[in-house]
Amino acid sequence: MADLIYNIAAIVALAGIVLSFARLILGPTIADRAVALDGMTIISISLIVFIAYYSNRVIYLDVAIVYGLISFVGIVAIARYLERGI
Amino acid sequence: MISIIIIVLGIIMILAAFLAIRLKNLLSAIISAGVISLLASVIYLLLAAPDVAMTEAAIGSGLTTIIFIFTLKKIRKGDLDD
Amino acid sequence: MIFSLILGFLLLIIGIYGMLTQKNLIKIVIGFSIVDTGTHIIIVSIGYLRGKTAPIIDSSVDIKNAVNAVVDPIPSALVLTAIVIGLAVTALMLSFIIKLYQKNRSLSVDDYQELKW
Amino acid sequence: MEMLGAIVTLAGSILLFLGALGILRMPDVYNRMQAGTKATTLGSILFLAGISIGHYECGCFGKIIIIILFVIFTNPISSNTLARAAHFAGIGLTKRSVKDDLKDDDIENRGEEK
Amino acid sequence: MIKRIFILLALLGLVLMFLPFLKDFDFHQELGDLSSQYVEGSINDLNSQNVVTSVIVTYRGLDTLGEVTVLFLATAGVGFLLRKKKTSLRSRRSSELLQTGSQFLFVLIILTGVYIFTHGHLTPGGGFQGGVLITTAFLLLILADINLKFNHSILLFVESFSGVFYVIIGLFGILLIGMNSFLDPAILPLGNFGKLLSAGAIPLIYSIIGLKVGSELTTIIDKMGGE
């Protein structure tokens, strides 16, 4: 029972990734696309932790740590380029 | 479960690859290419290769995008130079 | 995993298509990085064995029976260094593009005719 | 205990989904950013907390706490930088907006010289 | 038009080449001989939990040395192509929030990077990933235009020193163990399986690779993004 609920949660999160990607396709401006990318990274962190639970390996969490710490740098770089900062 | 995740993420990656090739605006194309390497690291994790997943997460989502953006910056500045 | 193998091939073909059809130099490099990712996915999925886990033998894997419980470590080791080298190669290509742009003020392949026959 | 963790995880995933829906539905960049920052932050916190509650025997509390801290630190910084850049790049607010003090005050060009 | 047809034909040929490979591809159920030898050797001889790490550092250590050399050559190429020149262009200051936040996160990223490359034999990760994390920390400073006054001679010193030290550790293997054991980790005590100080010299070698990769990629980023 609990396993089933975990799987449903993962599929709902996956649907979230699909919706964000739809904004990335539609997005009229670059800022919209960057917002969609930001949303996708955060949902992916949750998905990675779910995979760690699903495969029953604690060490996969290290990947999520690196992902959570690094992925925002790309967004910051896009923003700084947009505002002509770098 | 693993097959479902791989199929959904795979469709998104293929669409993102098409967008990266097709979009006229270079920055949008770079963002789409960033999506590919972002989701590739999840796929490596599903294929039981966490080392590769960590490398791709660190390099693909951060450094590759940034190197492209630095190139665009140099080109824009060169445009304004003279 | 057959789906990831197909995904890798599709990415490879899309990347090559982009490299062949696009005129913009930066688009060509983007195509190259897509081909890179596709190749890496192919190599990793060749090393995957169904129902086995990552080659890191911690407390959740039986040490006595480790050989029958893990996937192939060699493709992982190969791809890991290939990704880092790919980043350096991309940086090198992009700096060539910057240099070319500073010289000719153009990003289109059509404007570089010196080596055409 | 496992059931409790599963329900918390499900609540988190629904919040993540609503955040993504907000990114899709909202009318302009700033409102999308509101949905994309807040809903996904609490959503991922609940998702991670639910998994570590359901599997308290794995001894992974430390790493989960670290991931949650990193998400809380980094998420507002990236949204703030992006909102500032979008406003500087001239992406306007939606027609339904009431006021725009930042545009009226015109401080953006003052800070340009390095 | 003719060009387009040629391109489509080339892609079709590629697909036809790959199709039989996809159709007849049989997934193995067992590890190959070499792989199982590596797995067993890593557990019994080297005391290293992560088999990928022991393949990279020990069994294929010479290849890794070559790869680090390729990285060095690429760095030198970028440095040669992009010489710095002064631009008088105005650029916008970063916000106060980004400046404070990146000073705060800089220390955290460096600490995590050190964790990643010292635990290469226990967790996924190692020198390459840790080096990239350290590069990202410096990149954050460039993006937030903070001047922490790190001077470039330290960077060059770290790069060349770690390269030389890498080779010296390799030569110690020949000196202490035997003719065929360049880069053998058994020059240090092997320790207990699963502890931080185990697997001989693997943590040391991987830390050195991490410093080397980090300083080289930082040089690339600095050349491409610096003013």
Place this chain on the structure above:
Amino acid sequence: MKKGFLFFISLLIVWILLAGTSQQEIIIGAIVSLLLTIIFFSKATIFSEFNLNPKAIFYFLIYIFVFSWELIKSNLDVAFRVIHPTIPINPGIVKVKTKLKSKLGRTILANSITLTPGTLTVETNGEDYYIHWIDVTSEDIEGATKQIVSKFEKYLEVIFG
């Protein structure tokens, strides 16, 4: 000196959360944290900008609770607005004022504002913060300041002086 020690301890805590509590890990973590403290503590001035007395620590704990409550409230608020068929928003960018001086305190204030109901910091300029508000209920500076900033500011003022 005291604050340097606190910096060292917090780095060590992060290391222990990452690596676990076995003896070797703690020794290596202490060495790494000590090196990082020696190298960075004097260069980055933002780490020494807070008070260190019992009252400040008490207020810090209260602040965490207030912040968590606001975070939950904000999420339900945004979720409600997203689900609603007509998207009931009334957005705008308003200007508010803060009294905080310390850089770290101002950053924490701005990040808290970003993570709480319907507000997003867009730009800071001296004591003015420009905030995108999803549902503007008071258009003048005093009213907006009272509704957005003051609930956090009274705690942060004690902590960061």
